[in-house]
Amino acid sequence: xxxxxxxxxxxxxxxxxxxxxxxxxxxxxxxxxxxxxxxxxxxxxxxxxxxxxxxxxxxxxxxxxxxxxxxxxxxxxxxxxxxxxxxxxxxxxxxxxxxxxxxxxxxxxxxxxxxxxxxxxxxxxxxxxxxxxxxxxxxxxxxxxxxxxxxxxxxxxxxxxxxxxxxxxxxxxxxxxxxxxxxxxxxxxxxxxxxxxxxxxxxxxxxxxxxxxxxxxxxxxxxxxxxxxxxxxxxxxxxxxxxxxxxxxxxxxxxxxxxxxxxxxxxxxxxxxxxxxxxxxxxxxxxxxxxxxxxxxxxxxxxxxxxxxxxxxxxxxxxxxxxxxxxxxxxxxxxxxxxxxxxxxxxxxxxxxxxxxxxxxxxxxxxxxxxxxxxxxxxxxxxxxxxxxxxxxxxxxxxxxxxxxxxxxxxxxxxxxxxxxxxxxxxxxxxxxxxxxxxxxxxxxxxxxxxxxxxxxxxxxxxxxxxxxxxxxxxxxxxxxxxxxxxxxxxx
Numbered sequence: 454x455x456x457x458x459x460x461x462x463x464x465x466x467x468x469x470x471x472x473x474x475x476x477x478x479x480x481x482x483x484x485x486x487x488x489x490x491x492x493x494x495x496x497x498x499x500x501x502x503x504x505x506x507x508x509x510x511x512x513x514x515x516x517x518x519x520x521x522x523x524x525x526x527x528x529x530x531x532x533x534x535x536x537x538x539x540x541x542x543x544x545x546x547x548x549x550x551x552x553x554x555x556x557x558x559x560x561x562x563x564x565x566x567x568x569x570x571x572x573x574x575x576x577x578x579x580x581x582x583x584x585x586x587x588x589x590x591x592x593x594x595x596x597x598x599x600x601x602x603x604x605x606x607x608x609x610x611x612x613x614x615x616x617x618x619x620x621x622x623x624x625x626x627x628x629x630x631x632x633x634x635x636x637x638x639x640x641x642x643x644x645x646x647x648x649x650x651x652x653x654x655x656x657x658x659x660x661x662x663x664x665x666x667x668x669x670x671x672x673x674x675x676x677x678x679x680x681x682x683x684x685x686x687x688x689x690x691x692x693x694x695x696x697x698x699x700x701x702x703x704x705x706x707x708x709x710x711x712x713x714x715x716x717x718x719x720x721x722x723x724x725x726x727x728x729x730x731x732x733x734x735x736x737x738x739x740x741x742x743x744x745x746x747x748x749x750x751x752x753x754x755x756x757x758x759x760x761x762x763x764x765x766x767x768x769x770x771x772x773x774x775x776x777x778x779x780x781x782x783x784x785x786x787x788x789x790x791x792x793x794x795x796x797x798x799x800x801x802x803x804x805x806x807x808x809x810x811x812x813x814x815x816x817x818x819x820x821x822x823x824x825x826x827x828x829x830x831x832x833x834x835x836x837x838x839x840x841x842x843x844x845x846x847x848x849x850x851x852x853x854x855x856x857x858x859x860x861x862x863x864x865x866x867x868x869x870x871x872x873x874x875x876x877x878x879x880x881x882x883x884x885x886x887x888x889x890x891x892x893x894x895x896x897x898x899x900x901x902x903x904x905x906x907x908x909x910x911x912x913x914x915x916x917x918x919x920x921x922x923x924x925x926x927x928x929x930x931x932x933x934x935x936x937x938x939x940x941x942x943x944x945x
Contacts, residue, residue: 473515488790489552495605501846512664513633547570549781553756554743596943604935608686609687612689681705681706719755719867720736720754720877740903746791758856801944811842830852868931
């Protein structure tokens, strides 16, 4: 066992909402399971419309009473930096909370999720005094200004696949911009974000400015999306749910909505790659990271004929080495599927794909050794655009393979009728890379890599059914500001 290993029974779980700076319990109605072994951890209280209203009103009142938006921007930045330090000081506790009920192994939460969250808070803090507006060019006897102001309260709904990281992406830019926030985490992964909120208050964020409401999407999420006092909404999740969130927001009065939604991201591999083994490892990580439960998972491999066989052999050999394990074991590197229901959906899509003519170069199977549902990486050949595993976002470790002969064919195969979230290009030719970058219809394109770096300055977000707006980067903070135009005439 690694030094990171821990006993899940030793972790105290915060069962409740975090509203007004306090943990608020209630009758447990939503079961929470540990994906690592499937055991029931307990039941979560659910915030109804009344509880959501209370959280939103407290956030609005705290934003006004504390003068948070009117504080000197550098003061808000100092609070954010203190928050980042506290996240690092409590890294071990946060990592364990994240691992207990998510799909993230302790080695990943301790080594990436928590440090990435702390550094993200620092990054956004630096925008506090850099997005104040501008002076407009007008005639000489007038002064034109564009002033940036917060919306007041931002409603946020975060997904279950990276609870701490994705939750912080929603909350921190909104707070830096001067807003209050009410966040609903996934009911499957409710704990780490409560601790993050508690640390925010300890750092100096006014109590009530950042509230967490627990519950399902159909009850709590819907009430938050419809609340008239939420000036803006931000959501990460499936395309279908994103459409429902947008509709609910519109029905309660027009308001801006940031949506990071589903993806079915292609990876184009040209036959001029210099290191087949390195690219095989890159492709493997892109569709098996978090067991494929990543919106930007590179799940569609488009490979040029000349390198196809060598690349597929390399991917299959590496995929066979992945093993199930308990997430609290520091040696575990592969994730379980979040729930038995999710696993069944993945298996059904693969079965239908095989029935439609696909061939399994590496079959989908359940792995022993972890206690929960662990699925082996699956590689499907002989697919078309109508194959379910190509057409639908499976959110599992399934890679489809299509072969091309020239650049035009590669770009045609890369195009998806619904999604445009991310794409990968692997080539030794700068010209090929740039032609692909220009031709791909995706919000993010990675060249000779796949996945985000430790930087935060590059925004993330998709085209078409993959969403509206951006997380990360300057754009994430700007999305939490509205702009007021001022035109002033001079009078003596």
